[in-house]
Amino acid sequence: MIRLYVPFATHFLLFTMKIAKEFTFDSAHFLKDYHGKCENLHGHTYKMRVTVKGPIKKNGLVMDFSEIKRIVNEKVVDKFDHANINDILEHSTVENMCVWTWKQLKPKIPKLVEIRIWETATSFAVYNGK
Numbered sequence: 242m243i244r245l246y247v248p249f250a251t252h253f254l255l256f257t258m259k260i261a262k263e264f265t266f267d268s269a270h271f272l273k274d275y276h277g278k279c280e281n282l283h284g285h286t287y288k289m290r291v292t293v294k295g296p297i298k299k300n301g302l303v304m305d306f307s308e309i310k311r312i313v314n315e316k317v318v319d320k321f322d323h324a325n326i327n328d329i330l331e332h333s334t335v336e337n338m339c340v341w342t343w344k345q346l347k348p349k350i351p352k353l354v355e356i357r358i359w360e361t362a363t364s365f366a367v368y369n370g371k
Contacts, residue, residue, distance in 0.1 A: 256296060256297045257294060257295065257296055257297075258294070258295070258296075258297055258303050259292055259293065259294045259303075259354065260292070260293050260294075260303045260304065260306070261290050261291060261292040261293070261355075262290070262291050262306055262309045262310060262313065263288060263289065263290045263291075264288070264289045264290075264291070264310075264313055264314075264317075264318050265286060265287065265288050265289070266286075266287050266289070266318050266321045266322035266323075267284060267285070267286050267287070267322060267323055268284060268285060268287060268321050268322065268323070268324055268325070268326050269282055269283065269284040269324070269325045269326070270282070270283070270284075270285075270325060270326040270327055270333035271283065271327060271333070272332070272333065272334065273327075273331065273332055273333075274332070282325075285360050285361065287321070287335075287338075287358055287359060287360060288358070288359040288365075289313075289317070289318075289342070289356070289357065289358045289359075290355075290356075290357040290358075291309060291313055291346065291350070291353065291355075291356060292353070292354050292355040292356075292357070293309065293350060293352045293353055293354065294352055294354040295352040303352070304350070304352060309350065312346065312349045312350055313346065316345040316346055316349060317342050317345055317346065321338075326338065329341070334366075335358050335359075335360045335364070335365065335366040336366045336368075338358050338366070339356045339357070339358050339366045339367065339368035340368055342356045342358070342368075343356050343368050343370055347370065353370075354369060354370075355367060355368070355369045356368045356369075
């Protein structure tokens with residue numbers, strides 16, 4: 242058996258790392274105050290990445306991925322999936338989705354550092370709370 246360990250294990254809290262978990266959900270929306278194809282109701286398969294930063298704890302983890310999954314599903318994915326985002330946000334842009342998601346998650350995940358949501362494979366927004 243191979244055992245991995247952090248060098249200088251007594252100083253494990255000195256190591257800071259980012260970890261991320263990705264999610265997908267299918268939602269409909271339309272853009273208000275916009276003139277073009279997207280003013281009509283349409284849908285996307287969104288991809289979302291939630292990034293957390295913190296010290297590596299004694300157990301070798303920054304945060305348990307299963308805990309991230311539980312919180313994100315409860316606070317965000319379960320609300321957006323197979324829903325009309327306009328029922329949640331007046332202006333249902335991917336930019337506003339990032340800010341709304343941050344506000345839902347930050348109280349439950351204090352080490353949250355970034356939300357990234359893809360509307361398509363090549364178009365996304367990033368929010369870091371600032």
